[in-house]
Amino acid sequence: EAQVTQNPRYLITVTGKKLTVTCSQNMNHEYMSWYRQDPGLGLRQIYYSMNVEVTDKGDVPEGYKVSRKEKRNFPLILESPSPNQTSLYFCASSVTGVLGEQYFGPGTRLTVT
C-alpha cells in the first residue's frame, strides 16, 4: 500500500531533550516536506526537500533540522525542544515536487513540557 508513515504518533517530552520524528514513504517520491499545524494558525511548512541531499527552509524553520540521506526517509530533528514546539506535525511527499498532489502522513502529536 502506498503510504507515508510517521513515528512516533504521539510523544510527550521535556524541554531540551533532543528528539527525532521519522518520516518514510514507499512511493519513490523525490519531494518531501514537513508541516506543523496549530490552532488558529493552520498548517505551516517547516522544511522541504527536493531530492536526496537537497533541503531548504520553509516558513517556520527555527528550532528544527532535517536530513535527506535516502530518498524514502526525511526525519525531523528537534535539537533542544521548547514548549512553543508543542504541535501536530505532518510529513508529506509528492512525485512531482510541490506542484503535484501531496500525500500526507498520519501526523505526530508532540507535547513539550
Add this chain to the structure above:
Amino acid sequence: KQEVTQIPAALSVPEGENLVLNCSFTDSAIYNLQWFRQDPGKGLTSLLLIQSSQREQTSGRLNASLDKSSGRSTLYIAASQPGDSATYLCAVLVDSGYALNFGKGTSLLVTP
C-alpha cells in the same frame, strides 16, 4: 504573502443536503489549488487538485471550481452523508513557490 481564507469555519447540515464550502485567496498568481479532507487523529487526504488553467475538477460527489481572477474556489458536495463529516482544507501553491499556503479549514458535521 498569500492569505487563504475559508468560510464558514464550521457548518452543520442534515444528511442529504447539497452544500458548498468556500475558499478565497489574495494573490491570483497561483499554480494550483488543492482541497484536502482531515479526519480527527488522521492525516490529510487529497480530494481534488485544480491546475490554474482549469476551471473545475470532479470526483464522485465532489466538484471543485476555481476562479483565479476573483481569487475564489468552491467545493461542492452533493447529497451529503454522515461519513462526509470532517475538516476540509484548501491550499494554494503560488507561482514559483515551494510550499502550499493553507486555509484554516471548514469543520463539517453532517447529521443523520
